[in-house]
Amino acid sequence: MRNIRMVLEYDGARYRGWQRLKDSDKTIQGKLEAVISQMVERDTEVIGSGRTDAGVHAKGQVANFFTSSDMPLKEIQEYINHYLPKDIAVKAITEAAPRFNSRLNAIGKKYTYYIWNQKTPSVFQRDYSYHTPNPLDINKMKKASEKLLGTHDFLAFSSLKKSKKSTIRTIEEIVIEKNQGMLTISIKGDGFLYNMIRIIVGTLIDIGAGKEGIAYIDEIFKRGERRYAGVTAPAQGLFLEEVYYD
């Protein structure tokens, strides 16, 4: 059996997220599995590096599938891109080692959140960013973000009710920049809890807007409950940028 690894780009707006659902054909995994199963003429599972929520986009999602087809890689990519809707694309395709698993072997991920921080809305970024007209203090946000670096229990920054699994994660890097009205927050870590990036972003926006001080982060960690953190920033600003493997 061949193990085919793909790098995927998708516009999440029309989808209920990555993960296949029984009652809906509006998922990225579902669309891919339908096209690939048709191509190889048998039911084929596509393994993604992890779920993305409804409305979240990806520039570098990684997924793999097993097949006994002997179609050349280039043809596989062209076939899939031809039959996929235009808001999903296979950017790159390679043969992976037989034991490679997109989810189990992922050692880290980078997400970027886009905030359009101008009074006037942006026509061309309207579906790919969150519009926050009040000016955000990027230096305060940077200082607050340093408190998130390293290994912490991020339960309070997640929408998990409770969790049997560990909620300890490590954030390696947070880069906050502003470029011609677009403020971006890039977060790199070994893994993220449900809604964790979007709650971190909502919290950093509160700090940038002056509603909260930098110590707000310490307080949320100390209290350890979701309700003390900021709101969950909207899905449309979030992009899965890259998945890391050894």
Next chain:
Amino acid sequence: MRNIRMVLEYDGARYRGWQRLKDSDKTIQGKLEAVISQMVERDTEVIGSGRTDAGVHAKGQVANFFTSSDMPLKEIQEYINHYLPKDIAVKAITEAAPRFNSRLNAIGKKYTYYIWNQKTPSVFQRDYSYHTPNPLDINKMKKASEKLLGTHDFLAFSSLKKSKKSTIRTIEEIVIEKNQGMLTISIKGDGFLYNMIRIIVGTLIDIGAGKEGIAYIDEIFKRGERRYAGVTAPAQGLFLEEVYYD
């Protein structure tokens, strides 16, 4: 009467172009006039720097209107942006001299055409560029573009059947660049004939793809007829970037 000047951004995909039509409310001018007329409680004409075709976008269209309203500028901008659909926005607003006319006073324009020149389609650029998978030779395109500079009769590069008005125009500058898969052609001139930019782009693509040589441009000028030039490149790749005034 006050004369209000606006800089506009719009996504042309859903519209039948700039110019108001009697049988359709799907024009940019029509949308603006409806919102502004409602705001000032009387029928108000919006004068644009010129038409853009169905599907063509703008980052810097200029338009003006006259009003006796004493609403502050900031409130006017907020009102219009609030009631406009999300694919049209007023980026800037100023008081203009009483005799300023967006169309008559325009002394030049810059358009940019976006070509996604990669094998794999781009999910996020799909509505804002033209996908040409075969590699284009940018150096040949640059050399050919030099032949378009200066003052010429551009009738052969337009969709006009015949014209009583002059078809002589001056192109001041053409900049062709490639940046991470996106090839852009920016053209600055004193004015453009119907479909002129899109036909120039279609012609330059033929040259970049090796279907035609650089001398193709001379031949089209010499023959002087539309049918010898390249195809009209699709509207979705074209942006009106800027309008120039004295």
